[in-house]
Amino acid sequence: MSTEEFRNEQQFITDLYARLDDLRDQAEAAVEQALRTPGVGSSQGRLERDVMVAEQSGLLSALNAGESGLCFGRLVFKDGRDHHIGRLGIREDDPNRTPLVVDWRAEIARPFYLATGYEPMGLTRRRHITTKGREVVSLHDEVLDLADATRTGHESRNADEVLLAALDAARTGRMHDIVQTIQAEQDAIIRSPHRGVLVVEGGPGTGKTAVALHRAAYLLYAHREQLAKRAVLIVGPNPAFLGYIGNVLPSLGETGVLLATPAELFPGVRATGTDTPRAAAVKGAAGMADALAAAVRDRQQVPERGEPLIVPHEDGDLVIDWDMALEARHKARETFLPHNLARPYFVFRILDALAEQLADRIGADPYGGPNFLGPDDIALLAKGIAANPDVHTAIDTLWPPLTQQGFLADYLAEPTHLDDEDDAAAIRRDGGPWTPADVPLLDEAAELLGEDDSALRAAEEAERQKQIQYAQGVLDVSFASRTYEFEDKEELDKDASEVLSAHDIIDAERFAERHEEADHRTAAERAAADRTWAFGHIIVDEAQELSAMAWRLLMRRSPSRSMTLVGDPAQTGDPAGVGAWQSILGPYVEDRWQHVRLGVNYRTPAEIMAVAAETRRAAEPGFEPPRSVRSTGVEPWDRTVDDPVKEAADAVAAELREEGRTAVIAPAELHPGLIAALPEASYGPKPDLTRPVVLLDPRQAKGLEFDTVLVVDPDGIREGATHGINDLYVALTRATQRMGVIRPAVTPA
Numbered sequence: 001m002s003t004e005e006f007r008n009e010q011q012f013i014t015d016l017y018a019r020l021d022d023l024r025d026q027a028e029a030a031v032e033q034a035l036r037t038p039g040v041g042s043s044q045g046r047l048e049r050d051v052m053v054a055e056q057s058g059l060l061s062a063l064n065a066g067e068s069g070l071c072f073g074r075l076v077f078k079d080g081r082d083h084h085i086g087r088l089g090i091r092e093d094d095p096n097r098t099p100l101v102v103d104w105r106a107e108i109a110r111p112f113y114l115a116t117g118y119e120p121m122g123l124t125r126r127r128h129i130t131t132k133g134r135e136v137v138s139l140h141d142e143v144l145d146l147a148d149a150t151r152t153g154h155e156s157r158n159a160d161e162v163l164l165a166a167l168d169a170a171r172t173g174r175m176h177d178i179v180q181t182i183q184a185e186q187d188a189i190i191r192s193p194h195r196g197v198l199v200v201e202g203g204p205g206t207g208k209t210a211v212a213l214h215r216a217a218y219l220l221y222a223h224r225e226q227l228a229k230r231a232v233l234i235v236g237p238n239p240a241f242l243g244y245i246g247n248v249l250p251s252l253g254e255t256g257v258l259l260a261t262p263a264e265l266f267p268g269v270r271a272t273g274t275d276t277p278r279a280a281a282v283k284g285a286a287g288m289a290d291a292l293a294a295a296v297r298d299r300q301q302v303p304e305r306g307e308p309l310i311v312p313h314e315d316g317d318l319v320i321d322w323d324m325a326l327e328a329r330h331k332a333r334e335t336f337l338p339h340n341l342a343r344p345y346f347v348f349r350i351l352d353a354l355a356e357q358l359a360d361r362i363g364a365d366p367y368g369g370p371n372f373l374g375p376d377d378i379a380l381l382a383k384g385i386a387a388n389p390d391v392h393t394a395i396d397t398l399w400p401p402l403t404q405q406g407f408l409a410d411y412l413a414e415p416t417h418l419d420d421e422d423d424a425a426a427i428r429r430d431g432g433p434w435t436p437a438d439v440p441l442l443d444e445a446a447e448l449l450g451e452d453d454s455a456l457r458a459a460e461e462a463e464r465q466k467q468i469q470y471a472q473g474v475l476d477v478s479f480a481s482r483t484y485e486f487e488d489k490e491e492l493d494k495d496a497s498e499v500l501s502a503h504d505i506i507d508a509e510r511f512a513e514r515h516e517e518a519d520h521r522t523a524a525e526r527a528a529a530d531r532t533w534a535f536g537h538i539i540v541d542e543a544q545e546l547s548a549m550a551w552r553l554l555m556r557r558s559p560s561r562s563m564t565l566v567g568d569p570a571q572t573g574d575p576a577g578v579g580a581w582q583s584i585l586g587p588y589v590e591d592r593w594q595h596v597r598l599g600v601n602y603r604t605p606a607e608i609m610a611v612a613a614e615t616r617r618a619a620e621p622g623f624e625p626p627r628s629v630r631s632t633g634v635e636p637w638d639r640t641v642d643d644p645v646k647e648a649a650d651a652v653a654a655e656l657r658e659e660g661r662t663a664v665i666a667p668a669e670l671h672p673g674l675i676a677a678l679p680e681a682s683y684g685p686k687p688d689l690t691r692p693v694v695l696l697d698p699r700q701a702k703g704l705e706f707d708t709v710l711v712v713d714p715d716g717i718r719e720g721a722t723h724g725i726n727d728l729y730v731a732l733t734r735a736t737q738r739m740g741v742i743r744p745a746v747t748p749a
């Protein structure tokens with residue numbers, strides 16, 4: 001081993017960290033300096049200060065992210081170029097700003113992931129640098145130009161050595177980035193130039209989640225300008241999963257991302273309730289959109305023929321009959337506006353018709369001549385009718401203003417327009433918290449109803465007028481003080497006409513605008529609070545789990561249809577999950593979407609995958625799992641026992657002696673017994689995955705991985721749900737090292 005080579009690399013890394021420290025100090029000082037700037041005076045000054053704080057804080061967190069594994073590679077090109085590759089790009093403090101280390105996302109870094117002996121991409125050598133803190137631990141060189149006889153002493157016999165070491169490492173309960181070992185098939189997806197919908201499919205452990213997250217980081221790098229403004233949304237199946245992947249993007253220096261489950265995408269609603277599988281399936285089905293639309297139309301009523309609404313009025317009864325209401329409803333519906341926005345058209349039409357009715361009655365010439373009332377009299381009558389609260393109460397019974405939550409609660413209390421009576425019974429609800437399956441329905445209701453914000457806009461306009469008046473006062477004062485100040489100065493007379501004051505360059509309206517409170521939240525924070533936010537890019541993990549109604553919600557958040565969807569239909573668990581991609585995407589993008597597949601399993605060793613595949617084949621004989629990249633020589637075990645809880649407790653006790661994390665995956669019915677027997681286990685809706693032992697039901701295990709997995713009562717898992725075989729397949733593919741299957745000798749009661 002060449003120690004000189006090693007020493008040189010260590011020196012480079014030491015210098016690089018010194019530069020990182022400098023940059024960090026500068027960014028820290030800039031943040032402090034900006035925070036100390038009082039930002040008084042104009043709101044422009046405050047805004048500039050806040051932008052500065054945000055920019056420097058973002059830079060600081062990116063620099064902090066570089067602390068671990070800052071530089072992990074080096075490319076030596078035939079033409080003499082020599083680049084270090086790292087988590088972020090860092091430049092020398094010289095006039096040319098010479099790159100010290102190149103960001104892994106830069107085009108020049110690509111051969112690090114793609115070059116092979118057959119296709120060296122101009123490289124003679126590729127080096128993997130493994131560091132611990134700021135110390136270089138090892139170097140692995142791959143010679144790509146066989147004609148080059150130079151040897152460093154660090155040549156690697158196994159090109160996959162670094163990858164296998166990463167895959168073999170004990171799990172921590174948090175997902176890590178894979179920038180050091182992205183594989184070629186993954187790189188192609190991460191950097192795919194496709195702007196529309198990209199579907200990434202692959203079996204368990206093929207790196208779908210990892211690829212999706214790195215694609216987000218890549219897009220933020222390549223299209224920073226657009227995406228920083230519009231933010232990226234990452235949708236995952238449950239909070240535990242989001243917690244598991246939550247560190248990956250920050251570790252890559254990226255923070256402009258909102259992570260959410262579909263149930264969290266209706267601001268102001270926390271969906272804490274649960275549905276039966278049948279209810280979730282009915283609520284998620286596409287037909288629900290038509291049912292809700294029809295239910296909204298049902299709220300737009302007309303009186304029965306011959307049974308008009310009578311409103312007593314000082315000038316005589318007002319009559320709203322079938323004809324009048326039908327015509328008004330037709331006019332309102334003709335606008336194709338949502339219910340609440342079309343409502344004013346209905347209201348005005350009725351008010352007009354009532355004014356006409358009254359005028360005809362009061363001003364009628366008994367001898368058949370023209371009406372006695374002039375336009376002013378009729379206007380006065382109309383005003384009187386419009387001010388009559390009883391008239392509005394009557395109109396409200398025909399076309400009521402509706403709130404999203406009120407409408408949906410009413411609908412679910414008495415569901416209508418469903419083909420099957422049993423479906424209606426399944427979703428009938430009498431109060432209680434909203435469920436995740438209700439969230440897309442609330443969103444649908446919001447679209448169907450629209451928000452009549454005319455009152456809000458009127459209030460805003462009144463406030464704006466007040467601000468303008470106030471600003472006018474401020475400007476008047478400044479004009480007065482200007483005269484006063486300049487009177488003291490001798491040169492006043494000759495120069496005053498050339499001095500610009502606020503008064504000369506700005507009118508009251510613009511002055512008021514400048515004093516409006518600016519919104520300094522990040523794009524991701526604003527997006528989280530805004531139902532109508534259009535994201536720059538959306539990534540959906542476990543996309544096969546989303547119902548048709550959830551897709552409608554997501555597509556509304558992505559008018560540009562710039563999306564990456566990752567999933568595996570063989571792992572679908574949700575009863576409302578949609579099967580084929582074309583049926584999901586067809587209604588939105590027809591066939592303009594791209595489909596790519598990942599075929600290598602990086603997580604599950606071959607021995608465990610064989611068991612998982614065999615189990616699946618019992619139901620699906622031709623099933624082919626992804627190929628495992630490694631085998632550990634450790635066979636999974638399978639025991640049938642009288643007391644599965646005790647067996648699980650004993651197996652966990654044995655595992656606790658090893659490094660890493662263990663998951664016990666069991667049907668929810670067995671959890672009370674297991675909780676009692678496993679005092680060290682974390683469990684519940686959002687278990688702490690960093691603890692040594694975690695107890696999960698199969699759905700919660702989705703997307704996660706552990707060193708050891710114990711699957712308790714596999715037959716119970718398979719029989720326990722609509723897609724039970726998929727749930728069992730998920731459970732059997734979560735281990736990176738060891739797996740045990742525990743079967744009860746007697747089926748649990």
Ligand SMILES: Nc1ncnc2c1ncn2[C@@H]1O[C@H](COP(=O)(O)OP(=O)(O)OP(=O)(O)O)[C@@H](O)[C@H]1O
Pocket residue numbers: 163166167176177178181182183186202203204205206207208209210211568571602603702703704705733
């Ligand atoms: N190129 C890589 N280098 C190192 N580790 C990798 C690589 N690709 C994937 N992995 C690791 O393999 C494991 C599985 O990846 P990931 O969770 O992304 O797979 P997945 O396809 O989403 O799986 P599932 O569908 O089962 O949830 C993770 O630990 C991930 O870090």
